[in-house]
Amino acid sequence: MEGSDTYLIRPNPQNKFKPAIVKECIREIVRERLSGKRYEPEEVPELSRSLAESIKDRVKNAGFDKYKLVVQVVIGEQRGEGVKMSSKCFWDADTDNHAEDLFINVCTFCSVHSDYSGGEGAKFKSI
């Protein structure tokens, strides 16, 4: 067991995280779920949770093997306040990536989605 571990450090190229595809996923879901909605403070927590869940499921099915996904959904109300959001990750720049999308509703609704691959090395195979 000791010292004989082999690790699969890099994902297959076809399995690599592709922000464009993920972004499309996000966009699709978000557009579908959020278009025409108004900001309801009671609904939003559940909504954001379910959004994140569905996005995660979708992205999981997109075939990015050995990735851990972190989905963050932020929904806010547009009331004129300035909002500044940014994210930072401690990751392996070669393999990890992120995709984000922004959906702004005309009426007091703003939602941001970002999607990250695992912050940890995330792909390994131990024998």
Add this chain to the structure above:
Amino acid sequence: MSLFCAFERLQKIKTRMRTCTAKSEHRKSFIQKLTKEDTWRPADLTRHIREGDDFDRRRDDNERRHRGGESVERRRRDPEKVSRQERDKPREISREKRHEDEKYRYPDRRKEGSRDRRGDKDQERQDDKEKKRERDKLVAGKRNEDDYKRRDRADKQEKEKDRERDRDKEKDRARDKERHNEGHRDKRGEEREKERRSEEQDKEHRRGERVRMEKPEREKRDRHLGRERPKDEYRDQRKDKERRERHGDKKDVEVKDERERIEEKRRHKEERERRHREREHKDEKRKHDSESRENRDLKGTGEEVRRHRGDRERAERDKHKERRKREEDEEEEPRRNLLTDGASSKKPASDKSPKQDTKTEVATDEVSADQEYEDDFEEYEEDFEEMDDSASEREDEGEQRHPEEGEEREELSAQRRKEIEAIQRAMDEENERVGTAQSRQTVSAEEEETPKWSREKNLKKEGGSQRGKFIDFVAAKQREVSKQVSTKQKKRSAELLRLIDLDFSMTVSLLDLPAVNEYDMYIRTFGTANTKQAYVQCNEDNADRDIQTEEIEVCEKWTQHPPEHKGACGDPNLSHEARNHGEMSFDSQRLTAFLRSASQVMVILLEEDRAERKSLRKLSSQTDTPSFSDGSLQLNTNLSFLYGRRISLVHFSPVQRHTVMSVHSATTKPSALRLDSCTVICIWNIWEPSRPQKVLVYESEVQCCCFSPGKAILVFAGTSVGSVAVWDLREHAGGHHRLTIGEEEWAFRQPTFSTDALMAGSAHISSVTSVEVVPSTAPGGLRPEAPLLASEDESSGLSFQLASLDEMGVLNFWVVVELPKANEAGSPTDLGLRPGGKVKLLHSSRLLTADRVSPRDAAETGPLQTLLLRFLPTDSNHFFIGTNMVGCGDGSIRLHQVSSEHPVAEWKNGTAGEPVVSLRWTRTRPAVFCVLDAASTLHVWDLLKNDAEPVVTERMDSDRVTAMTVFGDSGQQNMYSGIALAHESGKIEMQYFSRHFTVPIKAEEEKLESMMAEAF
């Protein structure tokens, strides 16, 4: 929030959870043990009271046995080992029954669990003393009530946020706790008393026992609290969840998803249980080994154990103090506890305490029902986290209850108190004994089983924790497993991190939504809803363009009508004026010239028109037209100033053939006009017969007159007084005397120059009979050239000579001089010059012709009268002076040749004896001449036809003809010839010759030649 941080934390929490579960399981079992012991005491107590004192001994033995066995049995959990005492049998049976129930009602086990628990509680209470039961019921009921109330409220508030709910619950709990504490205050005091008492009795034992009871728990808690808060937080969450679940269980109406969750949970639980059991089995085996080993150790290392115990006791004493202090503090305020036992260690417990109160209650209930161990185990597994915290309190409670009972007993029957005390003492002793035995066992067991790291870290505490450890093999196993996993992960990460470079990704800006500015805010609040300011007009398209046109030039012009002197228009600008002035002057000159000629033409045309009408009328009325005449034209002499005047002369201009001059002699008849004594000379244009062009007047009688050569601009006249007068026809009419006669204004021109009284010595002293212009001296000058010469003369300044002959035969030659500039003031030297006149005569020579007259002639005819002066056209040096001899008074007509003395032909009786007044050759036919005799008979001779007698003889009786002259133009286009007859009445009649007298015939000159030849 950094995602990574969150993730990391999550990981951490998970791993910690794992360790937690392991630990808490361990702890849980320990707590069970503890609580069992605690709860056992009151139960035994009651039984003991009931059965009596002699039962005491037996029971103690039984209990001792049972406990020792039970502890072992519990660990093993063998269903076969039901070798229980009789007293325990009902419990056993109930437990078995429960097992069966569990099997059957497995899906509803959860729900039933709580009910059963309650049921068990009741059962247990039935076993207890009545009063105690009652009070328990009371307390429990109250609590249950509270619980239910709270649950109801929780149900209502289910939709609220967890935090809020927690807060509410906490409040409730705090209230509960307060109540609880209050309720216990007295009891505690009593308890303390009791304790004191018991301490007195067996201080050492009690303390040791308590230490044993407390220490592991405390140690565990310490260890537990040594961890960070996050665990607690997580635990909180877990607790909340569980509580919720429990609430859900107790609720009659179950939410569907909750049920699902519960199902899931149950499944998990089962699994866990199964695992747990397996592990327990394993542990059992191990336990056997360890037991044997322990036994060996016991013997071998008895001293060591004792030493351990001594240490433990010392530590326990301190702990005990602390605990008491804490109990006191708890009464006051949970927060105060921070001070007592180290801030970090104490705080979670104290924080938890309100929550735990409810738990503890449930837990105590559970614990009191000792037969439902299995169930409890499950239950505990569920609430494993609570246990460690609640354990202390439970312990306290246990202790509290214990004195409570005692108190009651005191109240009820003080006599039994002693018995109870004794029993208690015995129990304590027993407990101590059991505890020491077990602890001895567990110490060794734990030392083997507990992971190395924990032992290393907490060597000191290990001793205290053996009591909890000695039943918990599962947790140890788990811990080991988790440790293995963690080490494996550690190793993996260590290896991986060498290969993988982790770095901080670029900061990705997910959203940067600027704050709405004031204007947008304004629009949003006060404008239409959901509108957004998209565009702002900033006047960009409002460009300025201007067009500049050239300024309008303005200049002043003036015009005046009728035009005054220089021009008819102009403007104040000088340059313009000058130019205009020049133009205007030029224009005016041309205009006047044009007008002059044009007006003449127009006038002529009009005159023609009128004359034609007149002549037609005359033709129709007048039948006595002369036979030779082709038509006649009458000059309009029917003017007031010409009325009654006899025409003495009619003269045609030699160049301008249409200009005719008539001299009207002065009239004797008185007239209104003062011109009566004056001779009037009228200048006519034959084409304009209606009125004379110019009227000239002279005071004396004009005997002869002539035109200037060339253009008829000058008129010379010789008067009877011997003066020669010159009229310049170019003079403006304004400078002369004007008279308005009738409707017309006439200008009567005085002579421009007259020789009256001038040059007395050289001037004529007799009347001038003839005035003739000396032809220009050009040697080869021919007749046709005359107009050219004249024009030249005119242009060159009118330099020609004039000859005048008077009756005395004095011939004067005058030079006609035109002054370059007229002097309006008159000339001081030329007295004869009229002011403003420009033409004057200079006397050049004087010739006496009368001397040459032969005396024979003079003698014959008396004084010779020079009558006529004619210059030979070809040679000005030769001139003829007609005398009265030529025009024979007897009426004979003679034709003379210049070169011969004798006449070429002589016709007598040509005029029937009448003297010949005038004889003129016609202008167009050389062989035709006209003779006028004094009897006013006109004879026309045509030598070609008849050289003996005149062809036509016309006698005009009605109106005598006083003067006659011929006119004509031999021009090719318009050949005309005629005779002008001046009648006595003053009429001037222009008779055009008929064609045969006008058209020249070739033979005429031959005829004349032949006649001359015949004559010589």
